[in-house]
Amino acid sequence: MPVGAECLRPQTLPKGARLRRRSEFLQVQRCGHRVRGASLILLVQKNGGSLARLGITISKKVGGAVLRNRVKRHLRVVFRHLRHGLPSDSDFLFIAREEAACRSGAELTTEATALLAEASRRNTRDLAEHRRHP
Numbered sequence: 001m002p003v004g005a006e007c008l009r010p011q012t013l014p015k016g017a018r019l020r021r022r023s024e025f026l027q028v029q030r031c032g033h034r035v036r037g038a039s040l041i042l043l044v045q046k047n048g049g050s051l052a053r054l055g056i057t058i059s060k061k062v063g064g065a066v067l068r069n070r071v072k073r074h075l076r077v078v079f080r081h082l083r084h085g086l087p088s089d090s091d092f093l094f095i096a097r098e099e100a101a102c103r104s105g106a107e108l109t110t111e112a113t114a115l116l117a118e119a120s121r122r123n124t125r126d127l128a129e130h131r132r133h134p
Helices: 022-031 065-085 098-102 105-132
Strands: 033-036 040-046 053-058 090-096
Touching: 022 040, 022 053, 022 090, 033 105, 040 105, 053 065, 065 090, 065 098, 065 105, 090 105
Parallel strands: 053 090
Antiparallel strands: 033 040, 040 090
């Protein structure tokens, strides 16, 4: 392997860290807690597992395939960098709204980071509330 080749290796999420089945997406959409942003919606639900998982839903209304893939790429990068600080027993589902098409990568990153932080705060608060009133 040439020097520096490990930097070129794709940095993907493991299969266990992704929502993959339609039923998993629907479960989070039905029962998850919503955190809304200007161009993204984040739904969070406990999964009973030991790994935080990510799902991304983007309608064709957002734009063409190139634009949708760019948005998904930015969201995956944010999740990959922050997932170790997120609740490990939760599923996170980003839904991109039409406004996401007008956002730069930096704006998407900032908004996604803020939504994940808010979801983590709410999760911590809900857990503390549950411990006080079982």
